[in-house]
Each structure stands twice: as structure tokens, then as C-alpha cells.
């Protein structure tokens with residue numbers, strides 16, 4: 001393993017990591033507002049990709065129109081999920097809430113496959129696959145595009161959380177009883193966070209399906225998303241961004257070193273190990289608040 | 296077990312210049328306290344003066360940063376709470392710490408934990424290994440239930456009984472452990488006069504019939520002067536008076552701490 | 562009147578501590594046991610070995626998970642991995658010529674030892690973070706099982722399980738295998754019943770409810786968490802081994818993947834946390850659901866004359882399964898056990914319903 005290819009793994013890893021951040025941001029948005037760990041974020045991403053495909057193929061809309069339609073659809077689906085499934089569980093033990101998001105995960109994943117079937121379909125965003133060189137490093141254009149979009153999304157959230165609605169969401173995440181008592185509609189805020197999270201999932205779905213096609217494996221982004229979200233601190237959007245880069249780089253380097261030794265597929269192992277280490281060493285993550293559950 | 300077996304002539308509890316800080320706040324500063332066998336020892340002071348913190352220091356929840364705590368002559372500073380419990384220290388909490396999802400009976404049975412040997416083997420082979428032991432402990436618990444007159448709520452869920460009874464159940468759980476030293480953190484908070492009198496009677500009986508030494512934290516001065524043998528007054532984590540209750544409550548520093556400087560100015 | 566309580570007086574503590582103080586319950590348990598024992602006589606072997614048997618084994622497994630989740634209150638999203646450890650341990654042990662009786666005990670012990678690793682996560686964190694770290698451990702164990710050829714028997718491999726031999730007799734008949742499952746299920750159930758009335762069970766619940774209150778009465782939380790993880794892993798490991806020995810007859814990594822962990826969790830939660838009979842209901846529900854769904858779909862398809870694509874048919878039951886979990890949590894979060902209890906409470910005073918408190 002020479003230095004150049006190691007650096008190449010690291011650079012592409014960082015870009016992929018930023019795309020993981022997008023999944024993690026969806027988890028963080030919901031966790032911030034309602035302390036619900038959304039284990040259905042992966043299948044929401046997958047559903048979004050299928051919805052987009054449906055608009056693009058069956059309805060024959062041009063890709064940018066299809067993306068807009070998918071964003072609107074997912075916004076509504078996100079709100080509906082909160083309204084129907086999560087709102088009534090408020091105040092229930094966390095195990096019930098976890099089970100609910102797992103139920104949603106199964107339902108959304110199997111539901112999409114019931115409707116659209118399981119064969120992998122391509123998603124073409126028109127990104128050229130001509131090689132892109134950054135100095136001596138060969139960079140994947142699709143990853144680079146995804147990374148740029150992720151950073152743009154992050155910028156949007158920075159601005160959003162300064163807006164009036166954003167401040168309301170911050171108040172809810174800080175202390176929802178207090179927010180409630182000063183007349184903020186906590187329910188609306190939480191519903192909005194689900195809707196936004198579904199929109200983020202749509203964008204993640206678009207980017208990831210342009211890389212690996214549309215199929216069930218999109219739902220497996222959950223493990224990456226959760227790892228990044230926990231590593232960054234479950235309530236920190238900025239943390240999710242940086243943790244994504246960190247995980248991407250670690251994964252890229254570790255897998256290029258480990259894969260030959262372990263006979264491939266060491267990425268998931270690296271993710272799981274990162275998740276466990278984070279929780280054992282620094283459960284509140286890099287930038288999360290300290291007051292998380294400890295023994 | 297006779298009293299002598301439980302540690303000879305040493306005081307039941309001794310604190311030697313105990314100090315506890317919480318990032319800047321000095322919650323306890325140089326506390327010296329000796330509680331003799333068979334005493335009911337009062338601990339008073341205004342809100343936030345460190346009474347509960349002292350309790351937590353003794354029982355191992357907040358080990359002191361400086362000083363020593365001795366139980367029956369043995370240094371217990373910094374031992375884990377569950378281990379302190381096995382040495383014969385029982386306590387109740389100011390805000391109640393009952394197991395709400397369990398029945399009154401199970402709560403009190405849990406008080407017997409240190410006398411039982413919970414294990415997987417005994418659970419699997421209950422009929423041969425655990426039944427007689429469980430039954431014996433159940434009998435001991437029924438004694439405590441009799442003693443504190445809790446028969447009527449024995450099978451109720453703790454969640455559903457009134458607060459005065461909950462305080463009594465917590466006392467029962469503590470007594471079920473057959474402790475040599477019992478710490479009661481405001482056992483009469485929020486009780487009416489009649490309930491207070493009941494509780495005071497239970498505490499006296501516990502001392503006389505069950506040989507426990509009691510550390511009693513209370514805001515009701517009438518109770519302290521009525522049943523305590525000696526007492527200690529704290530203010531801002533410092534000792535401001537100790538001795539026989541009649542003397543301590545007459546101490547101008549104690550009066551000042553409780554009522555405020557302006558009122559005693561003469 | 563059916564479950565009459567009036568007129569039952571206990572004259573000593575051990576009678577009061579009986580498992581089933583109400584005679585009607587004792588009758589019911591007795592009859593159910595008889596029915597279970599006689600099942601091979603009146604039930605056709607297809608039902609016996611493809612429904613009843615896995616139900617019993619899964620119930621035992623679910624009870625093990627319920628021990629950690631419902632009693633000790635510790636999250637465990639990696640239970641299938643623990644079952645898998647037991648399964649592989651038993652298969653390897655029997656293939657190495659160790660008698661099956663000893664092999665399943667070894668399986669349980671291996672699972673308990675490795676499963677206790679989960680307890681060290683529980684020492685550091687609780688709630689959501691414990692759930693996530695156990696989930697991650699499941700991934701690590703999955704990965705290890707499928708990527709270490711010495712365990713899985715090579716990539717994509719299926720490891721054949723030797724026939725069960727008890728005291729030298731080969732158990733191969735459907736009835737024989739069924740009895741193995743039945744005995745294990747009864748053993749685990751009686752352990753869990755005893756747990757409800759012994760110091761160990763109370764200590765576990767104490768740790769679950771309030772750790773500081775547990776400490777003050779002398780309960781060492783960490784020790785009991787460790788005991789809970791080890792015991793539940795033992796039960797899980799043996800259940801996994803028996804599932805392979807009596808039902809699958811061969812072991813592959815997918816049998817114990819993350820999805821199976823979630824399935825076990827669903828059994829416990831749809832059934833009802835912290836209740837024994839609920840685990841029976843939960844396991845039955847989750848196991849039978851796909852089959853019932855499939856027959857319902859094909860019935861509806863012929864009845865209403867529509868035809869579904871092969872993909873749709875393949876994924877529809879799974880989607881319903883997700884929907885049912887969601888529905889349960891919304892409609893009866895306390896699970897099937899709660900529904901059973903409501904019926905039982907009703908019968909306790911029936912026909913004098915007005916006497917209810």
C-alpha cells in the first residue's frame with residue numbers, strides 16, 4: 001500500500017463521509033427536537049429514492065422536476081409519520097419508541113419493495129464519470145458532488161437555526177416543557193423536524209442512488225448514519241458534518257488496509273467498532289451535550 | 296446478635312473533619328460528629344445547608360474529598376453505597392426512593408436483600424434451595440409490617456398509596472434490613488400532626504425494640520427536641536452548634552441561622 | 562366465577578407464595594401441560610414440527626430476552642447474535658464428537674461468557690446508548706461469524722448439524738424433537754416463574770426501577786446486570802442450539818442476523834414486557850403472522866380475482882409485519898399479555914362485573 005493510494009482512500013473517504021453526514025443530519029434533526037432516535041432514517045432514504053424514481057420514470061418528469069416533487073412528497077410523508085406513529089408515543093418508555101422506529105424501518109423498507117420490487121435500478125443525475133484529479137489523487141466526481149451538496153445543506157441549517165422557526169426548534173430541543181409553557185407549539189415543531197429530516201433523506205437518497213443505484217441496500221445507510229450521528233453528538237448538526245468526514249477517512253484508510261487482510265467487507269466492521277468505541281469512551285460524542293444517559 | 300457484637304465500645308458513627316465540595320460550592324466543611332450506640336441523633340439546619348449531603352457522604356453516594364467516616368470503628372470512607380448497606384447502614388430518602396412498580400410487600404422484602412443469597416441456582420431450584428429461606432425472610436418482613444401497621448396495604452402497588460404511607464413503607468424497607476444504624480432524611484416532611492406523632496413513636500420504638508441507632512434529619516424542631524438525645528446544627532456546610540437539643544436550639548447562632556439575623560438583633 | 566378467589570385462604574407463607582394460588586389457574590396449567598404432552602398423538606406432524614416446535618423454542622428464547630429487557634431493564638438489540646453463538650458452539654461441539662447433552666450446556670456457557678461482553682456496555686451507558694452499542698455488537702458478531710471460516714465453515718457455507726443423541730439414543734422422530742423443545746420451554750418457563758418470587762428477581766427489578774434505591778438496600782447493580790446478561794445469554798444460547806438441533810438441522814449466519822434480533826425484540830414487546838405468558842403470545846404472533854399473511858393473500862387473490870407480482874408477494878408479508886408492530890404500539894402498547902389480563906380480570910369477577918374496583 002503506497003502513500004498515494006492511501007491518501008486517495010482518505011480523500012475519497014472524506015467525501016463519502018460527508019455523504020454519510022447527510023443521513024446523520026436527518027437523525028440529528030429529529031433527535032434534537034424530540035429525543036427520538038430515528039432508526040428508520042435509512043429506509044426513509046431508500047423510500048425517497050424510490051419515490052424519485054417513480055416521478056422520473058413513470059411520470060416521465062425531467063430529473064430536476066422529479067427531485068422537487070420527491071422533496072415535496074417526502075416532506076408530507078415525514079410529517080405524516082410523526083403525526084400518525086410518533087406523536088402518540090410521546091412520554092412512553094424509550095424502548096417503545098425504539099421499537100416504533102424499528103417497525104417503521106421494516107414497514108417502509110418492505111413497503112417500498114412491495115410496490116417497486118427489489119431489483120437494482122440506476123439513477124442518472126448526469127454527473128460525468130470522466131476522471132477528476134486533485135493533484136495526484138483520483139477523485140470520484142459523484143462523491144465530490146455529494147460532498148458539495150452536503151456542505152450546502154449544512155450551510156442551510158446554520159442559517160435556518162438562526163431564523164425564527166429555527167429558534168423555536170432550538171427552544172424545543174433545549175427544554176420542551178419550558179418551550180411549551182411559553183406558548184410554542186411543540187407538536188408543530190417536532191412535525192417540522194420530521195418533515196425536514198425526510199427532505200434531508202430525499203437529498204441523501206438522490207446522491208446515494210446516483211452512486212450505488214436504487215435498491216434495498218440504501219436502507220443499510222442507517223448504520224453509517226447512526227455511527228456518524230453518535231460520533232458527532234446526537235444533537236449537533238455541525239458534529240454530524242465533522243464526524244462524517246472523520247468516519248469516512250477512518251473507514252477509507254482502515255478498509256484499504258484491512259480488506260486484503262480480512263478478505264473484504266471490513267467497512268461495516270469498522271463502523272460498528274467506531275460506534276461501540278464512541279459510546280464507551282465518549283457517549284455524548286464530539287460535540288453533543290454532556291447530559292446524556294449515563295449509568 | 297447482641298449490641299456488643301456490633302462493634303464494642305466504638306461509637307456507631309464517627310465523622311472526622313469531613314469535607315465535600317461540588318465544583319466550587321463547599322457543601323460540608325470540617326464536620327465532626329459522634330453518634331453513640333442507642334442514640335437518636337438529630338441533624339438540623341436551613342435548606343441547602345448540607346444535611347442530605349452529609350447523609351450521602353456517609354452512605355457512599357458522594358464520598359467526602361477530605362476527612363474520614365467510621366462505622367463501629369471501621370473506616371468506611373469512599374466505600375460503594377451497596378457495600379455500606381451490607382455493613383448495617385440503612386436509610387430513607389428525602390424524596391422517597393421506593394420501587395413504584397412493585398407491591399408494598401416486595402418493596403419491604405427487598406429490604407432483606409443483604410440477608411438473602413440471590414442466585415441463578417437458587418432461583419432455578421427454588422423448591423429445594425430457596426423456599427425455606429424465602430419463607431423465613433417473609434416472616435421477618437411480616438414482623439416489620441406488624442410493627443409499622445402496614446397490613447392493610449401489604450399487597451397494594453406502592454404507586455397507589457398515599458404519601459404518608461409511602462414514607463412508612465420506606466421506613467419499613469430500611470428496618471427490614473435489621474440495620475445497626477438508620478438514617479432518616481426528613482421522614483415527616485409534609486405530614487400532619489397525627490402522622491408526625493405516629494412516625495415519632497415508630498422511631499422511638501425502632502430504637503428501643505430493634506436496637507437501631509438513628510440519625511434523624513428534621514425541620515420540625517418540636518420533634519427534634521422531643522425525641523432526640525443529642526443533635527447537631529449546620530449552616531452553609533459548617534457546624535454551628537451541637538449537644539443536647541435544649542441547649543442547641545437556644546444557641547443564638549442556631550436561632551440566627553433559622554430565623555435570620557435581624558430578628559435576634561437586640 | 563371461573564377464576565374464583567373467594568374462599569382461598571393461606572395458612573402459611575409458602576402457600577401464599579405458590580406459583581398459582583388460584584385453583585382455576587392450576588387447572589388450566591395442568592390441562593395445557595397435558596395437551597402439550599399429548600400433542601404428537603392428536604396433531605399431524607406437519608403442524609407439530611413446523612408450528613408447535615419452533616413456537617416452543619422461540620418462546621424460550623423470547624423469555625431469555627424478556628429477562629434482560631423486562632426484568633433487568635437493560636436494552637439488548639443483539640440477542641440473535643447470542644443465540645447464534647450458542648448454535649455454532651453446539652454444532653461445532655457435536656461435530657467434534659461431544660455428546661449433545663454436554664454440547665448444549667457448552668453452548669449456553671459460551672453464549673453466556675461472550676454475551677456478558679454486552680454487560681460491559683451496560684456498565685457505562687444505559688437506555689438508547691446501550692441499545693445502539695448492543696446493535697453494533699450484533700454487527701461485529703455477525704461479521705465475525707460469517708467471515709471466520711473456522712466458525713461458519715467457509716464463505717456462504719451451511720454447516721450441517723449432526724442428529725441429536727440423548728444418552729446414546731438418536732432422536733430423529735418428529736415427536737422426539739418436539740419433546741426436546743417442550744422440555745426446554747418448560748424448564749425456562751419454570752425458571753422465569755420462580756424468578757418472580759425470589760430474591761434474584763426482586764433484585765433485578767430493583768436495578769431496573771431505581772439504581773440508587775437499589776444500592777441503598779445493598780444491591781450491587783453491576784453484579785446483577787452481569788448476572789442478568791449472562792443468564793439471558795445462557796437461555797438464548799441454548800435456545801439457539803436447540804432451534805438448530807430440532808428445527809433447522811443446519812446452521813448459517815443469516816439465521817441469526819440483525820433482522821432476527823429485531824424479530825425477537827418484537828416478540829417480547831408485542832407480547833408484553835416483563836410478563837411470562839406474554840412471551841408465549843408474542844412468539845406465536847410473530848412466528849405465525851407471515852404464514853397466515855401468505856395464506857390470506859393467496860385466498861384473497863383467488864377470491865377477488867387479482868394476481869400479484871412475485872416481488873409483491875415476496876415483500877408484502879414483511880410490510881404487514883412492520884405495520885403490525887406499529888399498530889400494536891399505537892393501540893395496545895402493553896402488548897398481547899395486557900389483552901389477556903384484561904380478559905382474565907373480567908373473568909375473575911364474572912358474572913358479577915359490578916364488583917370491580
Ligand SMILES: Nc1ncnc2c1ncn2[C@@H]1O[C@H](COP(=O)(O)OP(=O)(O)OP(=O)(O)O)[C@@H](O)[C@H]1O
Pocket residue numbers: 317320322340341342343344345346347348349389
Ligand atoms: N449533586 C450535587 N451537585 C452540586 N451541588 C450539590 C449536589 N448536591 C447538593 N449540592 C449542593 O450542596 C448544598 C447542600 O445541599 P443538601 O441537599 O445537602 O442540603 P439539605 O441540607 O439537605 O437541604 P434541604 O433541607 O433542602 O434538604 C446545596 O447548596 C446544594 O445545591
Ligand SMILES: [Mg+2]
Pocket residue numbers: 346347348389480
Ligand atoms: Mg436534604
